[in-house]
Amino acid sequence: MPYRSSDKTRQKKDAKRTAMMQAAVRVFAEKGYHAATIRDIVAAAGVAIGTFYFYFPDKETLFVHLYEETADFLLQAIRQAISSRATLPQQIAAGLQAYVNIAVFEPAVIQLLLVGGVGAVPSLTVKQHEFREKLVQIWQRPLQNADTLIAPQNTQRTAEALVGGFDEVVLGLLRHPEAGSQAGTAVQELTRFALRAVGYTGS
Amino acid sequence: MPYRSSDKTRQKKDAKRTAMMQAAVRVFAEKGYHAATIRDIVAAAGVAIGTFYFYFPDKETLFVHLYEETADFLLQAIRQAISSRATLPQQIAAGLQAYVNIAVFEPAVIQLLLVGGVGAVPSLTVKQHEFREKLVQIWQRPLQNADTLIAPQNTQRTAEALVGGFDEVVLGLLRHPEAGSQAGTAVQELTRFALRAVGYTGS
Amino acid sequence: MPYRSSDKTRQKKDAKRTAMMQAAVRVFAEKGYHAATIRDIVAAAGVAIGTFYFYFPDKETLFVHLYEETADFLLQAIRQAISSRATLPQQIAAGLQAYVNIAVFEPAVIQLLLVGGVGAVPSLTVKQHEFREKLVQIWQRPLQNADTLIAPQNTQRTAEALVGGFDEVVLGLLRHPEAGSQAGTAVQELTRFALRAVGYTGS
Amino acid sequence: MPYRSSDKTRQKKDAKRTAMMQAAVRVFAEKGYHAATIRDIVAAAGVAIGTFYFYFPDKETLFVHLYEETADFLLQAIRQAISSRATLPQQIAAGLQAYVNIAVFEPAVIQLLLVGGVGAVPSLTVKQHEFREKLVQIWQRPLQNADTLIAPQNTQRTAEALVGGFDEVVLGLLRHPEAGSQAGTAVQELTRFALRAVGYTGS
DNA sequence: TATGAATGAGAATTCATTCAT
DNA sequence: TATGAATGAATTCTCATTCAT
Structure with a gap:
């Protein structure tokens, strides 16, 4: 009782x-x-x-904690979307769709991770690096798995560049009020961009 | 006297x-x-x-001024590098080299533009958007000029994604102390990445 | 709990x-x-x-608030003293007595209204004018009511001059440490002064 | 040479x-x-x-010096105007006219003496008292000389009250842009006010 | 648990004053 | 004499944090 x-x-x-x-x-x-x-x-x-x-305990601790939790949430969503598909094009499209969905429906998540916490708290720098690295790893995995279908390349570098490109476009979406309406097009265009960028030769 | x-x-x-x-x-x-x-x-x-x-006059005014000056400097350097070359591969390589050079020799410039000022001052938001847009335009121009040599695409979106990708990689370089030694490789890899991403078919 | x-x-x-x-x-x-x-x-x-x-909220706001409150307090005290008497001589004597009492027992009130805040805060100028005007009106009222017992005159101007005269004498009292002992005499003398000044012919 | x-x-x-x-x-x-x-x-x-x-030497010294010089100038002007007339009514009218003239043509003088320096500098307090006292003396003199033509009274107190009244009215004039046009009327009304206030029985 | 009054270190900014030229 | 760059003490105000109730 x-x-x-x-x-x-x-x-x-x-x-x-x-x-x-x-x-x-x-x-x-x-x-x-x-x-x-x-x-x-x-x-x-x-x-x-x-x-x-x-x-x-204090403001900074909360912020770092929030950052970590939010980062985990985002990473998990993308990871999950990618891993539930089989082919590279589907994986990229699904991962991007998941990312853009969060940006549209939970803009605060992207704002916190990509804007609000940048360069603000010294003790956050490490976490930020970890977040970026994990994000890169998530996108690198499908590239490694599609090994034979893409151009020979440093997949780590490619994944880095893709991650940066995705962020830039997503932040651009959020800058405009009607983010939602552009989201679909953006996902398609980014998917094609990514497939070209990795030199995908499947189909 | x-x-x-x-x-x-x-x-x-x-x-x-x-x-x-x-x-x-x-x-x-x-x-x-x-x-x-x-x-x-x-x-x-x-x-x-x-x-x-x-x-x-005050802290904020100085910061905004510094941001503008620094942004202009970076934009000019990249613009100049690109416009002094004739073919798309050369333009991309030259622009990237210019960017990476600044990152290696004047890391404060990149730090200020991409990290230190993000989300810091409300009156800066507009300047930041302008900076991103100009950067995108700079990279979009050679794509438009190479019109017939690249895949049909939304060059604005492509340029956005490239810009984000370049930034991410450059920031990654700066995270490691021996940035200089990796710089050459990074430029090459990014150039190839970009050429693939735009679907370059020249030669 | x-x-x-x-x-x-x-x-x-x-x-x-x-x-x-x-x-x-x-x-x-x-x-x-x-x-x-x-x-x-x-x-x-x-x-x-x-x-x-x-x-x-801040220093200035508090000061202005204090000024207003203090002014209201003083005005109310004088107004009340005057309105509780029937004849002009009694009204003047009572009003003066009230004023002098405050000066003697709460010198800070007079100091704040007539000295500390003069020309100090731009946003106070208007309040100061209002205070002076209300003070003049308070003293003008009994003159208007005693219409037939005083000399023909611009009662507004007379009231202004009386107000200034009262202030000067009261400030003079405060300059001397033994303000209290002189207060009684001052009230009497000022009352006679005022009655002469308005050309009072009652009795 | x-x-x-x-x-x-x-x-x-x-x-x-x-x-x-x-x-x-x-x-x-x-x-x-x-x-x-x-x-x-x-x-x-x-x-x-x-x-x-x-x-x-410094700001405060200059200000005190300026205050003294300005005060002397004003005192001298009034003193001179009064002493050049023979009868009390003429003396009062002339003194007031001199005062009002200065207020209209050199408002900075009045502003400095009656507003700008009030309660601003501790080391000025003494000078201010001296100024007020001299001003009172100047106005008291003609009253003492007209001894037999005015009501029995404490001429010092009367002079104090007159001085304060004059100041109040003059400051009121300066508050309105068209100070000059009202000046003549003000002098006349104040003269009559003063003559009544001293109980003048001449003529 | 929850509250909010109280604290004080620290930040931006002003301005009288000095002094090398 | 005249200049104006340089100084730093002093002021207002903010805000994370504490603690008695």
């Missing part, structure tokens, strides 16, 4: 914690790390300042 | 102003806009705080 | 706020707007600098 | 010094002591900052 109550408490607490983190993501994404104040965050979450420090 | 105004004094002042701006670029590049304090900048320049405000 | 918000806490906060405002009035009155620093004010109130900004 | 040249030099220097002082009066009058910067003053005088410190 007692543990059930404790369970509920735990759940409640987690719910509040999660709500605060979501509020924080929104605020960080919108204003960037430095311009976002704790007051902004607690206001967005509808709690008091003290409550923030009950759930999180 | 009413103080010679326009001669050496003038030059000295300009020299000092330039020296201070260079110091500021270094500091901004290293720490990012917010983490860089006026104290950091004047310390790096070896002057007093008041001196900063004698030469510049 | 989520923190009782509206009870004692509220009252305490208001009390502190009031205490800080009183401290601020003292400091502003003593040093004038510019010479009074936030440090002075918080030192006088026995709190930290941050506390000031928790209660008030 | 040499002394002639030195003489000219002296004159030139004095001329420049005077020009700078006039510029300073204008600036102090317009902005008040604290808001007026040395840069403002030298800009108004058309010289360099260093030049200021060649002629004057």
Whole structure:
């Protein structure tokens, strides 16, 4: 019996914690790390300042944590989309579609990862590198697997360049209000771009 | 002897102003806009705080100015490299070489443009968009000119993706201390990547 | 036990706020707007600098607010004293007595209104004019009501001159440490002065 | 011969010094002591900052000096106007006319004495008191001389009140752009006010 | 757990003043 | 004499963080 109550408490607490983190993501994404104040965050979450420090040790830790979680979410989504397809063109299209979907429906995720946290917190630099590297690895894998269907190349470098290109286009989409309407075209064009870039000769 | 105004004094002042701006670029590049304090900048320049405000109106104005100047410098270097070559492969190789050279010898330039100023100052957002757009245009031009030698495509989108790809690779280079040694290889690989990506069929 | 918000806490906060405002009035009155620093004010109130900004938006806003409140207090006191009497001589004597009382027992009020804030803040100029005008109106009213008992005259001008005269004498009183002892005489003499000045012929 | 040249030099220097002082009066009058910067003053005088410190030791000293000179000028003008007339009504009218003239044609003088310097500089307080006292004495003298023609009274107190009244009205005039057109009426009304206030029974 | 009043280090900016030329 | 570049103390204000309730 007692543990059930404790369970509920735990759940409640987690719910509040999660709500605060979501509020924080929104605020960080919108204003960037430095311009976002704790007051902004607690206001967005509808709690008091003290409550923030009950759930999180400090601003920087929260931000780094948020960055990691968000990065994992994005990586997982792309990884999952790619791994659920069989051929390289399908993998690229699916991975891109997943990425663009997130950009359109959760722009805060992209904002946080590609804009809000860039060069803001020293302790984040390492995490950022890790994130970039993992992203590259995710895109490099299908290239390695399609070994015989693409041009001979340094797949790591190719994946790096693709990742950068995807980011640039996606950020460009977000700069325009009607991001959603362009998304489909962008995915197609980027897919073709990527296939050419790797020298795909299948079909 | 009413103080010679326009001669050496003038030059000295300009020299000092330039020296201070260079110091500021270094500091901004290293720490990012917010983490860089006026104290950091004047310390790096070896002057007093008041001196900063004698030469510049305020932190933000200086930063925006620096960003613009640096952006113009980079754009000009790449534009110039591209326009001095005749064929697409040469143009791409030359443009990339120019870009990578700056990254290797003036890493602060790339740091300032791609990292230190991202999401830092609201009044900079517009300038950043302009910078990205100009960069895209610079790379789009040779594609348009090589019209018949490349695959049919949305050259604007392609240029966007290339620009993003180049940036990512260059930032990757800077992450490693021995950037210089990798630079040559990176230029070659990126050139081939780009030629494939545009579907170049010349020779 | 989520923190009782509206009870004692509220009252305490208001009390502190009031205490800080009183401290601020003292400091502003003593040093004038510019010479009074936030440090002075918080030192006088026995709190930290941050506390000031928790209660008030900034120095100027507080000062203007203080000025308005103080002006209203003084105006109300004089208005009330005058309106509670029936004849002109009584009205003048009562109004003056009220004014002098405040000067003697709350010299900071007069100091703030007539000295500390003069020419200090641009945004205050309008308030100052309003204050002077209201003061003139207060003294003009009894003159208009005693219409038939005083010399024909521009009562507005007369009231202006009386107001200026009263201020000068009151400030003179405050210049001497034993202001209180002279106060009674001053009220009598000023009353007679005013009655002559309006050409009062009653009795 | 040499002394002639030195003489000219002296004159030139004095001329420049005077020009700078006039510029300073204008600036102090317009902005008040604290808001007026040395840069403002030298800009108004058309010289360099260093030049200021060649002629004057520092800002405060200059201001106090300016205050004294301006006060002397005003006192002398009124004193002179009064002493050149024979009867009390003429004396009051002439003194007021002189005062109002200065207010209309040299508003900076009044601004400096009655507004710009009030409560601004601690070291000025004494000078201000002296100024007020001298002004009171100037107006008290004719009252004492008209001893038998006015009501029995404390002429010092009366003079104080008159001085304050005159100031208030004059400041009121300056608040309106068309000060000049109202000046004549104001002098007449104030003269009558003053004559009534002293209980003048002549004629 | 939750609150929000209180803190104070630190940042940007101003401006009177100095001094080498 | 005259200049104006250079200085740095002092000021206002912000904001992450603490802690008594």
